[in-house]
Amino acid sequence: MSNITPITAAQTGQSEADRLQASLDLINAKIADxxxxxxxxxxxxxxVLLARAEHVRKALKDARRRERDDIDDIDADDANAAIEEVKAQMRxxxxxxxxxFVAAQNHYALFNARxxxxxxxxxxxxxxxxxxLKERHAPTxxxxxxxxxxRNFLSETYSFRKVDPTVLNKLRFQFLQPQSGQHHWIFDTLIRSLCGGKQExxxxxxxxxxxxxHRPEQTNLPxxxxxxxxxxxxKGLLGMVLAKVFGDGLVRANVPMSEVTGNFTSFITGSAVVMINEALAEKTDFDKLKAIIGSARIVSNAKFKAPYEVDNTPLYIISGNSGTxxxxxxxxxxDRRWSVIRATLEFTSWLALDLETHMGLRMTVKEADLWARDNLDAILHDADEIAKWLGSLIARHGRVSTVAPLRGEDYQHVLANTRPPHERVFAKVFGEDFQAIKKSTLHAFYLHAATSENHIRKLGRTGFYDEAATWVRKNRPDIEEATVKVGGSTMAVFRVQGHQGGPDEDQYVIHDFTTKRPTWMIELD
Structure with a gap:
């Protein structure tokens, strides 16, 4: 009886398990014989064969187990590679x-770099x-x-300061770097126009x-x-320049006052500069405005989002075309919140002067306006020119850490003219040269003055005449109310005691009976 020779994997090219299975089959066949x-x-x-069969059977079992483990290892490696590829796409x-991701808001915050x-x-x-993320297991x-x-945070904010690691600071900024060299003179023209030519x-x-x-984190600038x-x-041109200095995304221009004092304030959060345009005192909630301007922190409140606190980052610039x-x-x-600056001429008037000074061009204001339309946009969008202008400011003033409110000539002028318009009308009309005026003319002048200053609430005739009578009793007791006849007409007037005849209307107003529009010969300061 011949011996059974083991079959090797090298001989068959089979796996170890297949070789052992073939050996076991031969042994079982021999046992059957x-x-x-x-x-x-x-x-x-x-x-002997039964003992050998048991030994091969155990070896086969171990070989099969090892093969399964190898297959699992191969599958796991493939799966891990696929997972890493997906995660790389996600990253x-x-x-x-x-x-x-911000947990407090339950939203993903994505930054649009453009x-x-x-x-x-x-x-x-x-x-x-x-x-x-629509694929199975992708959200996990x-x-x-x-x-x-x-990239997971508990809450979010805007700040030029360092914040807690659990808070997402959404303020992204890269200010324009100053350059040396001579800047274009138009920037000085612009600043002079805005400031009424006053050096202070x-x-x-x-x-x-x-x-x-220099210190964008400070929140107490006026x-x-x-x-x-x-x-x-x-003012609009200044907004263009500042957008280049601080970054387009950090300068909010032409912002309505309602965006600042209204219920939803998210539009101004995270800004370096906020320019509030066409502000009218009588339409402004000053309690809210003062609370915002004077606060280090404000609440960002957006529709359908939970409110959250942010640093009060902007420098506020408030403007309007309504005088005082x-x-x-x-x-x-x-008043510590305000730095008052009054302009005197339009920008094109200053431009006409400087075109002659710097370029030898003698132009009218209208011609200067045409020059500005052709040339201004390119200059004020030139980052290099703005960087040179910025460099000239630093060379002139050095590093500026903070600035106190301006209490100059313009502030004093505005302060002197903050009385209600009817009181200023009385002071203007009832001056030392006053003789007489029709009550209806006095009231019409008041309405003209109040309207030109955009006052919403105005006194009616009765209330106005009562205020006038009170004012003259206190300030000009020599003035009386009277009814006079002039040319067959009866009129109610204020007049200096002892004055004879009617008032000189042309001293106050000229009536154009063609256009039916009055031309006022007096104006409030």
């Missing part, structure tokens, strides 16, 4: 959109922006990546810009209050 042989030799061989998307603004997306809406992997990369105003405005540039009657002094009625100047401690 011996079943009919009852000789002692056959019985002894059968015992690329997260970095591209600078994505963060517009320098944030988009806020709910977890349910995110797959519409990133379709990969996405959560792992966000956690691994430190010019220095203050320049230093205020530098204070925000608000600039530009006051002029007609507009056209260059942009904000309420009281002469009290609350």
């Amino acid at each position: 011996l079943a009919a042989d009852v000789s002692s030799e056959a019985l002894d061989m059968e015992k 690329a998307w997260i970095q591209e959109y600078d994505a963060h 517009t320098q603004t944030w988009e806020h997306i709910t977890p349910a809406a995110l797959p519409a922006y990133f379709p990969l 992997l996405f959560a792992e990546v966000m956690q691994e990369d430190g 105003n010019i220095a203050h405005l320049e230093r205020l810009i530098l204070a925000k540039y 608000a600039v209050v530009f006051m002029d009657r007609e507009g056209g002094t260059g 009625r942009v904000v309420n100047i009281t002469g009290t401690a609350q």
Whole structure:
């Protein structure tokens, strides 16, 4: 009886388990052949083969287990590679959109580098922006990546300061770097126009810009209050320049007062400069405005979002075309919030002067306006020119850390003219040269003055005449109320006691009977 030779994997090219299975099959076949042989030799061989079969059977079991483990290892490696590939795609998307998750708001905050603004997306809406998240198990992997990369936060804020690591600071800024060299003279023309040519105003405005540039984290800078009657002094142009200095996304221009004092204030949060335009004192909630301007922190309140606190980051610039009625100047401690600057001429008037000075071009104001339309936009959008202008401010004023409110000539002028318009009308008309005026003319002049200053609430005739009578009793007791006849007409007047005849109407107003529009010969200061 021949011996059984083991079959090796090298001989068959099979796996170890297949080789052992083949050996076991041969052993079992040999045992079957011996079943009919009852000789002692056959019985002894059968015992040896049974023992060997058991040994091969155990070896086969171990080989099969090892093969399964190898297969599992291969499957696991493939799966892990696939997972890492998906996570790499997720990381690329997260970095591209600078994505963060904010638990308090339950939203993803995505930064748009092109517009320098944030988009806020709910977890349910995110797959519409990133379709990969629609795949099975992708949300779990996405959560792992966000956690691994430190992009999960408890809350959010805007601040130029360092914040707690659990808080997402959404303020992104990169200010323009100053350059040396001669800047274009048009920037000086613009500042002079805004400041009415007054040196104290010019220095203050320049230093205020530098204070925000050098220490953007400070929240106690005074608000600039530009006051002029007609507009056209260059406030919009200043907004263009400041957007280059601080960044387009950090300068909010032409902001309505309602965005600052209204219920939803998210539009101004995270700004370096907020320019409030066309402000009218009588339409402004000054309690809210004072609370905002004077606070280190404000509440950002957006529709459908939970309110949260942020640093009061902006330098506020408030402007209007209503003379002294942009904000309420009281002469009290609350005026610490304001730096009052009054313009005197339109920007094009200053430009006409400087075109002759710097370029030898003698132009009318209208011609200067045409020159500005052709040339101004390119100059005021030139980052290098603005950087040189910024460098000249730093060379002139040095590093500015803070600026106190301006209490100059313009502030004193506004303070002296903060009385109600009817009181200022009385002081203007009932001067030392006063003789007589029709009551109806006095009231018409008051309405003209109050309307030109954008006062919403005006006194009716009866209330106005009562105020006038009270004023003259206190300030000009030599003035009386009377009824006089002039040319067959009876009229009610105020007149100096002893004055004979009627009032000289042409002293106050000229009536054009063609247009039916009065031309006033007097104006309030």
